[in-house]
Amino acid sequence: MTEEHKKQYNREYKDRLFKLIFREKKDLLELYNAINGTGYDNPEDMEINTIEDVVYMGMKNDISFVIADVLNLYEHQSTFSPNLPLRGFLYFADIYHKIIGKRDIYSSKLLQLPFPQFVVFYNGTKEETERQILHLHEAFPADMPKKDAALDCHAVVLNINLGNNAEIMEKCKKLQEYAIFISRIRKYIGQNEQIEEAIDRAVTECIEEGILEEILRNNREEVASMLLTEYDEQSHLENERNISMEKGEKRGVERINALNKKLIELGRTEDMIRATTDKAFQQRLFKEFGI
Numbered sequence: 001m002t003e004e005h006k007k008q009y010n011r012e013y014k015d016r017l018f019k020l021i022f023r024e025k026k027d028l029l030e031l032y033n034a035i036n037g038t039g040y041d042n043p044e045d046m047e048i049n050t051i052e053d054v055v056y057m058g059m060k061n062d063i064s065f066v067i068a069d070v071l072n073l074y075e076h077q078s079t080f081s082p083n084l085p086l087r088g089f090l091y092f093a094d095i096y097h098k099i100i101g102k103r104d105i106y107s108s109k110l111l112q113l114p115f116p117q118f119v120v121f122y123n124g125t126k127e128e129t130e131r132q133i134l135h136l137h138e139a140f141p142a143d144m145p146k147k148d149a150a151l152d153c154h155a156v157v158l159n160i161n162l163g164n165n166a167e168i169m170e171k172c173k174k175l176q177e178y179a180i181f182i183s184r185i186r187k188y189i190g191q192n193e194q195i196e197e198a199i200d201r202a203v204t205e206c207i208e209e210g211i212l213e214e215i216l217r218n219n220r221e222e223v224a225s226m227l228l229t230e231y232d233e234q235s236h237l238e239n240e241r242n243i244s245m246e247k248g249e250k251r252g253v254e255r256i257n258a259l260n261k262k263l264i265e266l267g268r269t270e271d272m273i274r275a276t277t278d279k280a281f282q283q284r285l286f287k288e289f290g291i
Contacts, residue, residue, distance in 0.1 A: 017226045019061060019063055020219065020222075022063060022174065024043075029045075029067075031074075032072065033172075034168045034169075034171035035119060046066070047065060048065045049098065050062060050064045051094055051095065064091070069114050070115045071099075071114035071116045075087075076120075083139075086139060088118040117156075118156065121175075123182055125186070134154060134155045136153040160179055161182075161183070177212045185198050185227070186198075188201055199224050203223065203224065259289065
């Protein structure tokens with residue numbers, strides 16, 4: 001792919017590879033069955049209702065659909081975030097608004113809504129458990145009773161890195177092949193190959209071995225651009241974290257220096273010594289002097 005083509009392609013919002021792999025209803029239905037232990041066999045029973053303008057870091061990474069009165073939100077993430085339930089809650093609000101349409105929410109008749117399920121497919125490099133559940137109520141004040149919260153939302157986070165959730169992988173071939181493909185790319189990056197070279201090598205090998213063969217063969221250039229954008233996203237987030245840590249450390253040193261200067265001016269050397277080991281006392285001093 002030429003530099004000009006990459007620049008042109010990256011100006012447009014695009015799907016993640018995960019979403020491309022499961023764009024066909026039959027493959028999405030297989031994934032749903034694998035996760036829920038169901039046996040639905042008619043892809044046309046699914047109603048796709050993804051909100052196409054929901055974009056994160058230039059990437060569309062969500063799939064939303066209804067089947068058997070269940071509203072499913074599937075999201076792919078290569079970076080772990082404790083705020084997934086909040087994002088799910090906001091997304092569900094938009095989806096339900098879309099489903100309700102012009103129906104009267106003030107009607108005396110109860111409006112029937114599909115049952116919500118939120119699943120996040122995680123395949124980042126940070127080690128996470130095979131399955132975990134994140135709750136929106138964890139973001140509420142700790143001293144408030146969670147059971148009294150007027151709303152909540154939880155996200156089921158599935159680790160889909162190779163070697164995790166074997167039972168689901170066995171039931172969904174595309175998911176397993178995706179895990180193999182990503183694992184192959186990381187393997188070659190770990191051998192100090194350039195990202196572009198690692199992607200190209202993994203694509204070639206997987207096509208030869210019948211792993212995501214049709215998708216990779218027919219969308220080779222698009223897949224490469226998607227993955228490069230995803231890796232750029234991860235690098236950006238890592239850089240932002242490092243910058244934030246550096247700023248925090250610098251600010252921390254500045255505050256301590258200002259506090260010590262103030263205590264020395266006031267002749268409170270004992271307080272200065274105590275503040276080096278007693279962090280709660282140090283915070284009280286910061287508050288006292290408005291530092």
